[in-house]
Amino acid sequence: MSNKPIQPQRPERRGVMFVVSSPSGAGKTTLTRRMLSEMAGVELSVSATTRKRRPDETEGKHYYFKTREEFEELIKNDELLEWAEVFGNYYGTPRGEVERLQRKGTDVLFDVDWQGARVLKQVMPGDVVSVFILPPSIAELKSRLEGRPGATPANVKERLSGAGPDIKRWGEYDFVLINDDVETAYDELCAILITERLDRRKPSQGARVDKLLFDAEHLELLF
Ligand SMILES: Nc1nc2c(ncn2[C@@H]2O[C@H](COP(=O)(O)OP(=O)(O)O)[C@@H](O)[C@H]2O)c(=O)[nH]1
Ligand SMILES: Nc1ncnc2c1ncn2[C@@H]1O[C@H](COP(=O)(O)OP(=O)(O)O)[C@@H](O)[C@H]1O
Numbered sequence: 001m002s003n004k005p006i007q008p009q010r011p012e013r014r015g016v017m018f019v020v021s022s023p024s025g026a027g028k029t030t031l032t033r034r035m036l037s038e039m040a041g042v043e044l045s046v047s048a049t050t051r052k053r054r055p056d057e058t059e060g061k062h063y064y065f066k067t068r069e070e071f072e073e074l075i076k077n078d079e080l081l082e083w084a085e086v087f088g089n090y091y092g093t094p095r096g097e098v099e100r101l102q103r104k105g106t107d108v109l110f111d112v113d114w115q116g117a118r119v120l121k122q123v124m125p126g127d128v129v130s131v132f133i134l135p136p137s138i139a140e141l142k143s144r145l146e147g148r149p150g151a152t153p154a155n156v157k158e159r160l161s162g163a164g165p166d167i168k169r170w171g172e173y174d175f176v177l178i179n180d181d182v183e184t185a186y187d188e189l190c191a192i193l194i195t196e197r198l199d200r201r202k203p204s205q206g207a208r209v210d211k212l213l214f215d216a217e218h219l220e221l222l223f
Contacts, residue, residue, distance in 0.1 A: 005218055013105040013204040016196045017124050018042065019117045020109065020189075022133035023166040024087075024159040025145035027179040031133065031189050032111055039190060042107040045097050048074060051089040054150060064094070082112070082119035087158055091116070107193065114169035121172075129196045131189065132173035136180040138163065 022028040036044055048064040050071050059065055066074070071090045074080050083092030093116065101108045110120060121128045135141040141163060145156045170176055175192050179185040199205065215222055 005214070005221070013207075014127060014202070015102060015105055015107040016042075016193060016202075017120060017128040018107055018109045018193055018196070019120050019128055019130040020111055020133065021114055021117050021130070021166075021169075021173070022179075023135065023141065023163040025141050025148070025163075026133050026135040027144065027182065027185065028111060028133050030182065031179065031186055032109055034186055035189060035193070036109060039193070042109055042193065043101055043104075045093055045101065045108050045110045047091050047093055047111070048080070049089055049091045051087075051091070056149075066090075081123060082116050084113055084115040086113050086115075087155075087162065093120070107197070114166060114172065117169075118172060129175070129192065130173045131175045131177060131192055132170050133185070133189075134167065134170070134176060134178050136178055140180075 020028055020032055032044075036042065044062075046060065046062070046064060048066050048071060050066055050068050051063070053059065053063070053065050057063060068090065071083075071092070074092065074094070075083060079095055080092035081095045081098055083090060085091075091113070093110065093112065098108060110116065112120065117130050121130065135144065138160075142156065142160055145151060145159055177185055177188045177192075196202075
């Protein structure tokens with residue numbers, strides 16, 4: 001029998017499941033799109049929705065756009081990890097999308113409402129960290145909603161009336177940040193993800209330390 005020391009088995013890296021919610025218009029899309037384009041190692045879980053595509057959105061990159069019939073088929077076939085109806089449209093997280101990103105070992109960003117955040121916490125306990133983004137005031141929220149391309153008085157009113165019920169859920173999130181100055185809010189959002197990556201309790205951190213310790217205790221194998 002060989003008594004050659006065995007290198008510790010490296011468990012596969014389990015990414016951070018980074019869940020971000022906000023009342024509509026608070027700036028979640030602005031902040032998360034920037035994070036996805038500037039930060040390495042994090043990818044979007046692209047949701048399916050029955051909402052109409054906006055001019056700046058691309059099929060398969062921002063959402064998978066579906067008819068109600070197609071979406072109901074996804075529900076029936078259990079292809080969604082979670083789904084909810086928001087402002088009269090269906091939104092849901094495809095299981096395949098999350099499995100694919102988890103296999104890659106990247107961090108996964110979920111842009112979901114409070115209902116989705118709650119389910120994701122239940123189905124991936126230990127992996128989810130959640131952030132709630134708030135506007136600095138309701139007056140500012142209204143003016144951001146009004147300033148968005150395609151805004152109509154009716155959809156501004158609908159989204160504004162959803163703000164109170166959304167804000168009530170703030171206590172269910174791990175982190176809460178106020179998007180007043182966009183640069184500060186962006187730095188804070190990145191800081192949360194970076195802190196999570198460095199958490200000692202993450203399995204990938206243990207694997208990195210195991211490797212260092214193994215090498216430190218078997219210098220003869222190295223030099
Ligand atoms: N539960 C759940 N909510 C989602 C999903 N995708 C998007 N949402 C939420 O649906 C809401 C409406 O999103 P959207 O139509 O893009 O509008 P916006 O918030 O006005 O930009 C937001 O709160 C999103 O976070 C999903 O897959 N599941
Ligand atoms: N910190 C900020 N200051 C001023 N305007 C902002 C700020 N963050 C976002 N906005 C603007 O507010 C509007 C709503 O932002 P958006 O990212 O679409 O919100 P959400 O995804 O939360 O619905 C957009 O026109 C965006 O450019």
